[in-house]
Amino acid sequence: MKRLNNYRITFLLAALLISSAAHSQDSISKQPLLDVVYFSYNNSIPYVQVMARLKQGRKFDPVKGVTLKVYLDSISSSSLMTDKAVTDETGKADAAMPPSLQKEWNASAKHTFIAEASGVKEFEGEKAVTEVTKARLLIDTATVSETKNITATFLALENGKWTPIKDADVKIMIKRLGGNLTVGDEATYTTDSSGTVTAEFKRDSIPGDANGNIVIIAKVEDNDTYGNLSVEKTAKWGAPLTYDSTFNDRSLFGTRDKAPIWLLLMAYLIIGIVWGTLAYLVFQIFKIKKLGRRVV
């Protein structure tokens, strides 16, 4: 009897597990996620990037084709930044600050960006809001007794004045083709009371352009108050890259007049030895002929 009860309990547990698994499968619904992120590049015209993703379990799938209306501070036609932004296959769409809103932008140190989605069922009526405080990132380079330093200053607009931001993380990097490279040992530097970070440039041999120019970037990333800021400066600290074309050199893939010397030497030496020997053998035939004529 006890054994039978054990079987019953096992069966019930299994059934429960199966049904709960089935239920959980049904219950994984697609949750729309809309985010607005602020960007400032070289302290010029700011822009926001809106990201549309669908959360399904632990997965985040970007959604293409979401039409977005982006507003500055309030939802009204007068504060509309754009109504034509559509997310691409990465689920992202950008909206730059239009000249018509310059006055509103300059009027305050703090602003709110509002994105309103439409065009895709799951995102119909979805809204996302982000608030930012205006900030500036300045970059400078200096060489002091053969030490190359990069200084970045992070300032926020407070009461109409640019005030240093203390204890903020700033990245200082060198811009490369496939990504950015740290200038020294540290990846991130923390601003001091003057809002400044100083990084020593330790990559002397890094190739630059033809004149040795490299681009140094200071970056603030995903700051809750100030958003994303980046600033670039060109410095002549790289090794000049001279493109050494081998196209006209002697090579195995060159034209016939550009065959490698070693190959020509080897080929002609072999041909010379073999055909020289053959010429000698032909001469031997004539010798045999001559010997034959002597015999009467």
Next chain:
Amino acid sequence: MKRTTQNKSKSFAVDTTIRLTEEQISRDLYPQKFGIRGKIWVAILVAICLIGAFAYYLQLKEGLVVTHMRDYVSWGIYISNFVFFVAISLVGSLITAIFRLSNVRWSTPLTRIAEIIAVSAIVFASIIIVVDMGRPERFLNLLLHGRIQSPITWDVIVIGTYFFISLLLLYLPLMPDLRILNRDPQKNPRLLNRLYRFGGSFWKGTKEQFKVSNRAITILCIIIIPVAFCIHTVTSWLFATTYRPGWDSTNFGAYFVSGAFLVGAGGVVVAMYVFRKSYHLEKYITVLHFEKMGRIVVLLALLYLYFNVNEYLVPAFKMKKPEEQHLTQLFAGEFAPIFWFAILIGMIIPIFILIFKKGRKPLPMFIAGVMIVIGAWFKRYLIVTPTLLHPFLPMNDVPQSYKHYFPSWQEWAIAMGSLAGALLIITFFARVYPIIPIQETINEQNEKAEQL
């Protein structure tokens, strides 16, 4: 005559006891007129050649479009045939040079057979390359504007060199025989007399002449070996220097050379049997010659099988993605029947025939030789074509005809015409010149007599 017939079936040891006079040797080995079978044989070969020539005329008129070669398979049956000819030509260096330098005396009756096979094969290897060119009138440009960096240029140079060496190696040992042929002009047609006089009227058989000639032959034998290895190694590099499935191998040179020795030796065995039968040369091409050639052929077949195992098993073990389709097509796909036919007929069955003493008798040897030659021809087809059907970067939206290749009738006719042409050269050579060196046989007979 009765004694000779009895000796046919006996061993070489019995044959060596036969004292043949110089006159008898000269009579036995003197070039003979074609009999009725010979005439039919020549007529068939000429007919095949003419069909091939007509097909080539059509190709010249219409262009390479008459072939079934397209953008994928640009090297078809012609290049397979070229590789086959180059391979079979290598036998000249094996039988003549290697055996001569190793002081292997029993090979004397086979040297001229091997050399004429080499010369005829190399002639048609050169011709078939020109046939493969869409614009043959531009052939000279290859020489005038060829790049020394290209293996194709090396191939042109080395084929030309090998052809010249083979001609010399055929001609120099022939000079003493030309004196014999010149002895009795009434025996020969007028045209042949003129040919014999032109080639060898100056040969008087003096000690000095023999000395110069022997030294020249020894130098030729030394020089032909590296050139022969080069000719087939360079041919293999035409493929191996190209990064494609089935060709991308560091082993290709040795693999080609071993295969060439096998097909060449197989060709010599076939020719030995045919000449022995046709010209009743049982006293000269003996059972022992078959026995010894059988041992060499089985060794070469095992060697080539070993290289085949390396060439196919190692890539198959790794099954790299780009090689997978190519290997699958060979082992179990479209080319599987030809592949397994070539492996079985070209190597495995001949090995089983020749490994036994009874298999090394003339008739089984002839059958094994034919199998090796046929298997070798298909093997070259498999080396060239399937690889081309599997490019690394397939073209988009190509017609279906690009993805499969089966030669057109013109290609078959030209290829068969070239094979017939090579056989025709051998046949006419045997009609004009002694296929077994007369003077060398006499000299060896005299040496044996002195030793006894």
